[in-house]
Amino acid sequence: MQTQDSSLPIIWTVSVTRLSSLLRDVTPEFDGRAQIDTINLGFEEAVTLIRERLRTEDCDVLLSAGANGEYLRNRIDKPLVLIQPDGFDLMQALARARRHSNRIGVVVYGTDLPAFTAFKQQFGLQIELRSYTNTEEARDLVAELIALGCGAIVGTGFISELAERLGVVGILMYSADSIRKSFQQAIDLARMLSAARSGPRRALAAKPADSKFSLRRLIGNSESTTVLRDQIRLYGASDRTVLVTGETGTGKELVAQALHGASARRSSPFVAVNCGAIAESLLESELFGYEEGAFTGSRRGGRVGLIEAANGGTLFLDEIGEMPLALQTRLLRVLEEREVLRVGSVRPTPVDVRVIAATHVELDARVADGRFRRDLYYRLNVLRIALAPLRERVDDIPLLLMNFLRAAGAGAMVLDGPAHALLQRHGWPGNLRELRNLAERLAVLAHAESPLSAITRPLLLRCAPELFGGAQTIAEPAGSLSNDTARLQAHALSSRVVRPDAASLQRALAAVGGSREKLADQLGVSRTTLWRWLRERSLG
Template identity: 40%
Template sequence: MSTPPFESAQRPRIWAVSISRLRDLFFDIAGEYVERADLRIVSHGFEDALREIEDAGAGRPDVVIAGGSNGAYLKTRVSAPVVLISPTGFDVMHALARARRDGAKVALVTHGDTPDEVRRFIAAYGIDVTFASYQSAQDAESVVLDLRDRGIDAVVGPGLVTDLAASAGMGAVFLYSRASVRAAFDTALEVAQATRRETIRRQRLDNLLQHLRDGVVALDAQGRVEAMNQRLAGVLGIDAAHAVGRDLLELTPDLAGSLPDADGNTLCTVRGVSYVVHRGPLASTGAAAGTVLTFQESRAVERLDRTLRSRQRVQQFSARYRLDDIVGASDSIERVRALTRRYARSDATVLILGESGTGKEMVAQSMHQLSARRDFAFVAINCGAFPEALLESELFGYEEGAFTGARKGGKAGLIEVAHRGTLFLDEIGEMPLSLQSRLLRVLQEREVVRLGSTEPMRVDIRVVAATHRALTEGIEAGRFRADLYYRLNILSIALPPLRERPADLLPLAVELLLQAAAREPRLAARLPDAAAAEPVLAVLAEPLKRYTWPGNVRELQNVIERIAVELAEVDADAFAQASTEPVLTRDLLQTIAPELAETRTRAKQAALTLRERSRHVEADEIRAALAAHDGDRDAVCAALGISKTTLWRKLNAT
């Protein structure tokens, strides 16, 4: 039989044990296996051989080869596999034939009962043979002496028996042949290979178990531990190595009654910590094959659930704008950029103040993009765009059956969706009072309760709110909760209106025109960059500065879109001559955007009351003071001799 050679360092250790003439056969054939096995012949038997094997430590044999009673003794006491040398039918017949030459009466002595097939084989050939067997070395001596007394001339048997027979003056024929010993060696190599493969497989499985983040234990059909990783052993407070072979519930009585009875999940508490326990079959052949239990800390399950929900929604709810998208070089805009960068490094709640159309959401998205939460969702909702009941379900979510028409399975609210990301609450001043109290609890406890549920869920969110209203006036009028205002107004950014940024008007108009041209195929080639767009808008330079822009950037974008539509109708030759003859004339501008006409602009400015002009002047002075004191509101209030409430009221009154 051909056996693949082992590498030198991986050759199996095979020990051949004998105290009789079998040892001579071992030495005779040892040379045939020197390349395939680390072979050692042990000239001890029984207790002495067992002691030598156990004392070998890490050098213990992978397989032991022995025969007769010596092999039977070691087989029940050695942890390594023991291959017993079995004589073949040819061995028996050949030995009996030799024994007949030594005497008329022959006995066949075997360890244990003589196999029936051997008896039938001998009977078939009509050979007169006395059968005898022994169980131990002492028993063998008694059997041999009894056979001598019964007139047996020759004995066929293993080495121990033949040695005793020779000592008793009887003929002795050794039962084993070189072929049977060689077959035992080949079997030992196969067993060693299989054992090595199984050991490697178990080591890999054990390494896999040890690297799992969850606790895992494999049980046999009786509930005894077959394998356990260190993580679970640490959870249960036991030694994993000493747990193997012992009943799990005896090791940890606290688990009795809390483990799942069938395949599935359940919750149990171990040493004060809650775990989700999953039960499954150890093999596909059914429950009798054993069970696998996995212990996962419930808090880890919750964290994973939140992360998955956030990851799934991050593409749907994402920030598009970056800080570079905010156009302008005025001091007020540079101050806004500086505050956005600074506040992005914090998780504190931010309140963005500014008139409608000043870019509050753009600042909020830029802050999110600069923050550590950039890889998670940016969820925006306009608090003034929904009826109260709908806003509540959108924000907080609901359970199945919470109200008529509720979606099957319930729905996660936007607060949940924003987990680990940013929640942008636009027009926070429009939020109904009843929802303000629920939002306050979310900000304080970082927990959200769905409609129809009683179980709060933890959320990790950064809240950015925005408003064009003076929230302090809402507090005085009873429309806005003071405690919510103070919870929102931890960090604040005031966005300047467009009329206070005259130097930014033309660059902003150019950028908006380029964006509009990119969406219009007829303009895209004619206005590829700012250098091409600036001459076209040259006629706008003065009208842009004279107009007060009550709609701010949103209104400016509206005007530029109208201009882009008209420019798309202009032929290419006119654009080619834009440097000498303007494409956009004053007459065309008055038709496209009559609000920019000089008379309308001056009339609107003249229509401002003295009180309104005074408010603008006061607001300008306050913003200048904020810039001078690097946004320090306390310092500004002290310098101007006003309260914080008055400061915010005057800033938002324009």
């Protein structure tokens, strides 16, 4: 039997149905980086097995998805990473579903997709969107969609299998890329927790290279980026608490790292904690540590908490707005008294940490409705950095995109004028994270279609259709795309089999002054394909 490396993170994936198969396909890519064990069970069966195994085995992080993941999060005291599909995953799933049915159902867990309604209206697609919070509700929704005539249903593994049982096509909305990203998040979280538990000395020895904390990583020449770098130089010289605010994906942790690198603490530990990624029941012991015998199952000798692990350095509290009220009181004591009280201890331990907190929610609003302590809010909000969303710093997009492309392994590429204009008009709801995602897609195409040296508007249509419509896109200039052209783009995106009707083709051709080349570019199809459509519709 092969001996496993005990220094590797231990990750248990918990899934049912089709997601299990996708996880098995991706798991071998992480051999040598983590010990990954697959549990092909869901809900209460999974909880029972995990609790039983944890009596004799250890696990650093759980990895799951959808309702099954949320069920585990509330019942297992282990950090859990949820697999999250992105917009490109959904587009690919819809394209597959369209091959089977013109009427499609989409069932997501938890919340609706606000931008999805606008996207559906923009392209005139017959898609019914539903969301569920438990398995019984999911069964009712799938039955309802089938009754409405949906011949294909897109959703989680549970939803897609449920659809198949009821006689329609079920399409899994996750992709291999989503699985890879989730594995990487789980590995990063496990390593961070492991380093912190080993105490401040190991955390110091294992700190990343100084380049991780360099201001040079804040790329861009826009006014807001220039002001941001100046703020970081100024605040880095201070030891006061900083609150970083901004939308999701604006780079709050990058700013926190740069503040650490600009401070006198740069050679000491930088410990990052996502307050929303660790179960509430586990967060207290992870942050503050515990004494031996503090609770059933506690480790012999106790454990150093993340706050103590950051002693002498910087503690970054991401998503501080998600911290439970009870722990907010304890954190306030750390900030005011500069000491930490481990769980089960009566003797406080002095700590010297600089705290940087970040949030994408309005903390003052949470203070007003009683979900965040007012005294802690004022204690955190000493120095404040408000990050501009990407749509307000569009001049930075070319530099950022080229940097992300290099990081993704793509060669030198140029951005032509129409593509540049399109990127500047897009609303970028995912901010830097969305732009990096686009760069990774372009890098894949660059390798597959080498040589690929130019980023053009048709290329963007192929790999990022969300740039061409939806509530988060700034309106294009009048006359740039007719309604018929936009509708035809939907045909090109959602089905390569269903062709536009003659009337739509005629109007779209007239809108571009009869230029077949221009219409082909706008539709994202070859001129040969367009010529064939025109000929078959007797318009050529």
